[in-house]
Amino acid sequence: MTKKLKNLKPRDLDKDWQITYVTPIYGGWDLLVECKFNNLEDLDKIVSFCRTDSELSQWIEATTTLISTKRNY
Numbered sequence: 001m002t003k004k005l006k007n008l009k010p011r012d013l014d015k016d017w018q019i020t021y022v023t024p025i026y027g028g029w030d031l032l033v034e035c036k037f038n039n040l041e042d043l044d045k046i047v048s049f050c051r052t053d054s055e056l057s058q059w060i061e062a063t064t065t066l067i068s069t070k071r072n073y
Contacts, residue, residue: 001056002022004053008049010042015042017035017043018036019033019034043065047065051063
């Protein structure tokens with residue numbers, strides 16, 4: 001699952017979002033996915049893809065989305 005998420009790219013060439021980090025973790029959640037995007041519509045597309053993709057949705061029971069901001073990646 002991490003490999004599929006690491007290679008996830010926007011279908012539209014004019015979109016500017018990307019998955020920047022994916023790692024399995026222990027505890028209340030099983031996976032951490034970091035992404036960057038320019039608007040919340042792009043974040044919605046990333047989360048919706050993960051929830052509806054036939055392969056990924058077999059493994060995902062729930063998602064939690066946290067938004068953070070950083071200066072200068």
